[in-house]
Amino acid sequence: DRHVVVVGASLAGTRAVEGLRALGHAGHITLIGAEAELPYDRPPLSKDLLKSDWSDDAVAGFRLTSAEALTAAGVELKLGVAATGLDTVARVVRLADGTSVGYDVLIIATGAIARPSPWRPESGVFQLRTLADSRAIAEQLRTGAPLVVVGGGFIGTEIAAAAVGFGCSVTVVDPVAEPMARIVGPDVAGSLVGLHERHGAQARFGVGVTDIRGKLGALEVLLDDGSTIDTAAAVVGIGSIPCIDWLEGSGLTLGNGVLTDGMLRAVGADDVFAIGDVARWPHPGRGVEVRAEHWTNASDQARYVATALTGGVSEPYGSTDYVWSDQYDWKVHTIGWRDPNGSSALVRDLARDGKTAVVHSNGAGEPTGVVTVNWVRGLNLARRLLAAGDPAERIVAELEQLA
Ligand code: FAD
Structure with missing residues (x-):
């Protein structure tokens, strides 16, 4: 039976190995993840968990699986070690600890990271993608000190809502006039701005940030209309970029993700699949290549590939396209x-x-x-x-x- 190696131990990777076992894959499975943490869910990082008491129970509630469950499923787990290279001819994944793992089938599920802040004051800029990021922001919010959120998308506005709940004075800045309109349309986007304002958050939309200076506790956010906001801390939520650096030179087709065909097979190598936030695939309904960054898509793509590898599925992947956000x-x-x-x-x-x-x-x-x-x-x-x-x-x- 074939050895399936999954790189990326988060939602897509975890659901893929669970799906493979549930659907009867009997061969060896290796799950490799750069984070030392057991897999956890990301949506709560800007919602429930951010507002929680961060007790062990609160954090445990958002784990996607346990070490025992993975062991029971016969999954070899390698956490805290990043994949650094891929040889699709020899069928080998190279790891940061100098070892390598051979595969018969490779599933790439390395997701994305927060797009790094272009502004780097001495300190005081936070970003959100990981459990550690969420914990650091939660600690900052608990000080009740003023906060500027750069980026008025879902994650930025969810953090803003949480910050208001902790009594912080909050300003959300975005160069786009109606940042959420791209997804929800102008009617709902306008209502959402009103919602934030009613709760006391300030929206400075249609204005860009040119720099952030100073340090934690004494930051200056410089705007392109010439004004400055004095604040204690800033969260920069300006999108994400897919984790594909480790695939340079592998022969896969890269560029805003790993390009796949309609069955989620990576273009450029045999027996390699890409799923979740890292995958860019031809969306059947939209007629364009899409890289979705949504929970349901990552979970559904994992299930789809697990099904394909265990002998099911002949139709191209049809996307669910379901997203949610909690604001106040x-x-x-x-x-x-x-x-x-x-x-x-x-x-x-x-x-x-x-x-x-x-x-x-x-x-x-x-x-x-x-x-x-x-x-x-x-x-x-x-x-x-x-x-x-x-x-x-x-x-x-x-x-x-x-x-
Ligand atoms: P990721 O969750 O990004 O996981 C990829 C994993 O791969 C990471 O653990 C990473 O460390 C690891 N990795 C990266 N490179 C390597 C490497 N070279 N070697 C080994 N491992 C590597 N979606 C919604 O639909 N609704 C929401 O409300 C929502 N809220 C969100 C809130 C926040 C704060 C965030 C960050 C995301 C939110 N999302 C939401 C998006 C959702 O969480 C993602 O779509 C989902 O996590 C994608 O799963 P993934 O497994 O593809 O990628």
Whole structure:
């Protein structure tokens, strides 16, 4: 039976090895991860865990698996050691400790890191991708000192909401006028800005950061409109970059991730797959190559490849395209995607009772996605209708009836 090596021991990697065993793969499995930590879930890092008491129980609740479970599944676990190179001809992964591991099948699940801050004051700039990052930010928030969040995307605004909860005076800065509009559309993006302002966070959108100077406790954030914000600390959340450095020279097709075919097989080598935040694949619905950075996609791609390797699946990977975000007491959910050249129909207004839904269509009027706020029943209905291929008008009408 073939030896499957999985590089990257987080959501995608863990779900892949679990899936392989669950679906009957009998051969050897090796799971290699750069972090010394047992695999853990990342969404809570900007949500529940950030606000938690950081007790052992709180942290343990967000582990994806245990050493015992992996041992019981016969998975050889190598944590705290990064892969540094790949030879796809000899079928060998080189590791940072100087050893190497041969494979019959390789699954690349190395995810992404936070895009490094271009601004480097002496100290006081935080970023969020790992458990250690979240703990450091949590400690800072507990001081109640002023905070600037650079980047008004989901992660930045979730941190802002948590910081407000700790009594910090918070300013969110983003060069884009409506940073979340790309995903949720202008209606919901506008409501989200209002939500943050009502809670006392300041939004400085449409203004870029030119520099951050000073040190923790006494930072200056310089903006391109000539103004300066004095603050104690800053969190820089300006996107992520895929972990592909270790694959240079391997013959794989790299560039904003590892390019795969529709079955998630890496282009450029046999028996190599890429899944999760590191994978860029031709999205069947969107007609373009996509690198998704969402929990459900990482989990689904892992299951898909595990199924393929155990003899199932002949269809290309069809994406779920499901994302959520928690901001204060709001739950934002999106299914599908938003075509910037398309249109959006607001089904239910937030002002009425705090629930909303927006249906996105592409330039040809076909529905591509739905966003809901605080309305899980609407979300579930929309998910069913989208999957059934119903036209946009029908989805809007059914949602209106449910409302
Ligand atoms: P990752 O989780 O990035 O894991 C990759 C692993 O590979 C890491 O442990 C890394 O150390 C390791 N690695 C990297 N390079 C190497 C190497 N050379 N050798 C060995 N190991 C290596 N998604 C949602 O859908 N909803 C949310 O609300 C949400 N919230 C989020 C909040 C935060 C703060 C963050 C950071 C992410 C959030 N996400 C959310 C995204 C979601 O967590 C990711 O999509 C998911 O973690 C992707 O899993 P992955 O296994 O592909 O990659």
